[in-house]
Amino acid sequence: MTLDKEKIVNLNLHNEKDRILDFSDFQKQTIQFDIDKLQDAYNQIIKIKKFDDGGGVTNFGAISLTQIPGDPESIKGSKARGVYWTKPDKSGKEVSRDVDIDEEKYNEFIRDYENTYFKEVYDVLSAKYKLGRVRILLKEPRSTLSWHRDPEPRLHIPIITNPGCLMVIDNVAMHMPADGSVWVTNNTKYHNAFNGGEENRIHLVACVLDYKFN
Numbered sequence: 001m002t003l004d005k006e007k008i009v010n011l012n013l014h015n016e017k018d019r020i021l022d023f024s025d026f027q028k029q030t031i032q033f034d035i036d037k038l039q040d041a042y043n044q045i046i047k048i049k050k051f052d053d054g055g056g057v058t059n060f061g062a063i064s065l066t067q068i069p070g071d072p073e074s075i076k077g078s079k080a081r082g083v084y085w086t087k088p089d090k091s092g093k094e095v096s097r098d099v100d101i102d103e104e105k106y107n108e109f110i111r112d113y114e115n116t117y118f119k120e121v122y123d124v125l126s127a128k129y130k131l132g133r134v135r136i137l138l139k140e141p142r143s144t145l146s147w148h149r150d151p152e153p154r155l156h157i158p159i160i161t162n163p164g165c166l167m168v169i170d171n172v173a174m175h176m177p178a179d180g181s182v183w184v185t186n187n188t189k190y191h192n193a194f195n196g197g198e199e200n201r202i203h204l205v206a207c208v209l210d211y212k213f214n
């Protein structure tokens, strides 16, 4: 076979500037939690609560730790997921999906989980950041989200993960280890997350309303 050099795309992989990836959309925070206690708390809550499928989203599950005060409906179905924008087809045209969420109202920690380590985590986080919904999110094995953007940055605390779990923001991918560390990710840019492993990925994910990326 002869190659038609005209048809070869020059990826310019040897240009040093192009090899430097910018990870500034993944910001590791200075706070640290106890990963054993996080995993224990997770095991406690899954004994008493089932994951909400966000209104029928495949390979996805959410358990909300906060709600609108006195309103258990505020964390069910679509509200376990919330509004996002995606580019679903070849036109590349952006469309919005799901329902608007009034994040600021989600300031009641759900009583059922008050005796778990998540309450301590919530108290520390909410003293430092202005939080919206705080959820435990499940990403099932060998699954992905859509290519989408969210209204605000998200704080992540990985609880159970594996090396095949990556979040991709724009064209940069990062694995966040489950070691008690806390990350804020720039979900206002197009992103995705996939779990290429064979076990569930579990993250605590909070909407952060007062975090600015440059």
Ligand SMILES: [Fe+2]
Pocket: 148, 149, 150, 187, 191
């Ligand atoms: Fe997202």
